[in-house]
Amino acid sequence: MMYSEKVMEHFMNPHNVGEMENPDGVGEVGNPQCGDIMRIYLRIENDVITDAKFMTFGCGAAIASSSMATDLIKGKTLEEAWKITNKAVAEALNGLPPVKMHCSVLAEEGIHKAINDYREKQGLEPLEEKPDADCCG
Amino acid sequence: MKNNMDSTSKTVYLDHAATTFTDTEVLEKMLPYFTEKFANPSSPYNIAHVSRDAIDRARKQVADAINAEINEIYFTSGGTESDNWAIKGVAFANRKKSNHIITSAIEHHAVLHTCQWLEKQGFEVTYLPVDKFGQVRIEDVKKAIREDTILISVMLANNEIGTIQPISEIGRIAREKGIYFHTDAVQGIGQIPLDVEGLNVDLLSLSSHKFYGPKGVGALYIKKGTRIDSYSHGGAQEKKKRAGTENVPGIVGLGAAIEQATSQLEEHATHMKNLRTRLLEGLLQIPATHLAGHPEKRLPNNANVIFEYIEGESILLMLNSFSIAASTGSACTSASLEPSHVLIACGFPHEIAHGSLRLTLGKENTEEDVDYLLQTLEPIIKRLRAMSPMTPKELRE
């Protein structure tokens, strides 16, 4: 595991860990069989993400990606948050090992699911999500 | 979470199944063979006798350690080469006769991938299942044997879960049927007594760096009369079966290490078992934790436990930040992103196999090391479970 210092920082002291009471949107992605599940919670006011939390079962990269991704979306509009890619998450972490890029994909997908959950609750059409990334790489 | 790692802190090494350090006494014995006593053993002058004698002595040390004859020991570059040679060598040398091989589902990749490669060469391979403790069932061996079976290869003790196989019984069956029997004893040397006669084996692999010898050298026991191809072609070394200038210092180190390991076997095993008892008592107090492997028939230095709801790589990373070195069967640390084939073969579901932690003790470990591990690990498990969406409420804080 050749992780950047940034990854280790977010892994050892992750931001935004925990469950959220009555979230405005929740997204859960991954598959326990593959060793990864990520759940993202959003608090939304006026189309702006005022708070985000996560719960993750997974490797160091998955936990660090959850922490970074939730940091990145806080304070963003839903439109801005939707556009945050897994690459952006990985870059913010100063890179991930190639075999671990799929863990950052979980973060992107988790955010998309959570936003769509919010939209559905609001009676809006869900936005089109990317097909699920392949399990186990 | 603060960790106590700084540049001066010593690592608590709990991964002796991966590799061991070379014992300083062993290294001491190797040193002259790099410098003054460096001659090529095949050369025709006095100083070459010194190298030749050193190899002979090491061959005797290995033979004595496993109750073999001197001329049944061949030196190789490690456990992987020994396994590859044993299996490919016997398979091709006996091919005309037949083409079926039996092995187990929990072998080391050096055996499994070799067998899979042989399948591509037209051999047929049966992979025996194991019970939940990781043991091969004698009944399954009997059932798998065919008219055209040439070789059975079952490991002495597993590298992940430490389970010891009923080698002697399998060997008896193989011998009755006239089938060659190979065992990968790489993890067994220095841990449990070994006797090729008692085990009824025709071939046995070992690797120096698993018992405080140097890396890059191993041996293959080949019972007299076994039909086996040469592994490499070239000079007349190793009775023309394994060409190449001998790694004299490495071979000296292997010999010294196996002699030391064998002479200290009981004492070492007692030390390991005492530490492991303390270790497992602590580990199994953590809720939702399971022992992998056999409760008794296991290597004295091996503990393998599974923590539900969390993932092994995260555990290792956190342990690493506290200067503890360990191993896991989680998919997330393997290049293939597949969880341990051993844990899966024992029947653990994928999501459970992910939470495994292998701790393998060594001769320099102390009770303090065990206590440090336990005291470091408990909060780590709690912390990771607190983050995991799979953890049931009552296990979260």
Next chain:
Amino acid sequence: MKNNMDSTSKTVYLDHAATTFTDTEVLEKMLPYFTEKFANPSSPYNIAHVSRDAIDRARKQVADAINAEINEIYFTSGGTESDNWAIKGVAFANRKKSNHIITSAIEHHAVLHTCQWLEKQGFEVTYLPVDKFGQVRIEDVKKAIREDTILISVMLANNEIGTIQPISEIGRIAREKGIYFHTDAVQGIGQIPLDVEGLNVDLLSLSSHKFYGPKGVGALYIKKGTRIDSYSHGGAQEKKKRAGTENVPGIVGLGAAIEQATSQLEEHATHMKNLRTRLLEGLLQIPATHLAGHPEKRLPNNANVIFEYIEGESILLMLNSFSIAASTGSACTSASLEPSHVLIACGFPHEIAHGSLRLTLGKENTEEDVDYLLQTLEPIIKRLRAMSPMTPKELRE
């Protein structure tokens, strides 16, 4: 005949083509990797990075020494393994396409016996003749090439007579025809400049213990894109092409040794040539003595002379009693009782080939060593000739 050997006398070692001592600086660099820095490079914790980094560094040292890319270097257990892998690996990976291999009659046994084994597996092999200096003729290479030729393997420099082959030209021809080209450069490293680009080779073998590195470790250069089978199956080491826990100290030693050898190449070659000039001047003053190999295109440290009417083993025995270590192509020292295939291929009659003496110099040899050899050898030759029924009257005393 009195000899000056006693237990304290130092051996004058003139057999560096057989093996070299490990340089003390090189050994120094290896030592930490036996003890503190012992972790398995594949393990997922900090102390394993240290082993991984050490291997990466050594790979770069090898790549730099031969002008290759880092990911074209694979570590092996020695020259023999590198040769076996290169030839078998390319042969089987490209078998469907074709099945003809070209090599030379004067290759090391690691190449020759591998090719002979491949003949038993259904491949066809052409063994190119050499001229009286031991050189392969380009014309012969061209003539030997067939539609179905997959591989040409010609050594860079011969281990017995030191003759350097026209590798670059052979490589150009091979490349034009789309045929893989392997060279056994085991004797060339540290003696002559090497550049895989300039040599037009796809595969190149080397062995650490020939250039003041440790025994039991070597490397194979495999040009990117070369179709070659894996050599051993098991773990994911060496990009899954050569499984087995890496011999970290050995690899570190190989890296340090090749870097040192390359940086001191010119200086070393000059030293060797000066000593060899002195040596050959003395040797060729002995009557009925012939130089074997090429007068100029030869390794700087190699002298190989043939003394008519006498037999090499006797010469070595007497030299040995005066604490001089050397080598011969005589049948009487070889297990097979066949004289050197190299000398025979150069056209020396059997009875002449018997009288060969190979002296290969090394970096610690001095003019005193050369003078001691000359002064010791002359009476030995006289004495043996005096005993030989073949010696003409005028050469007896």
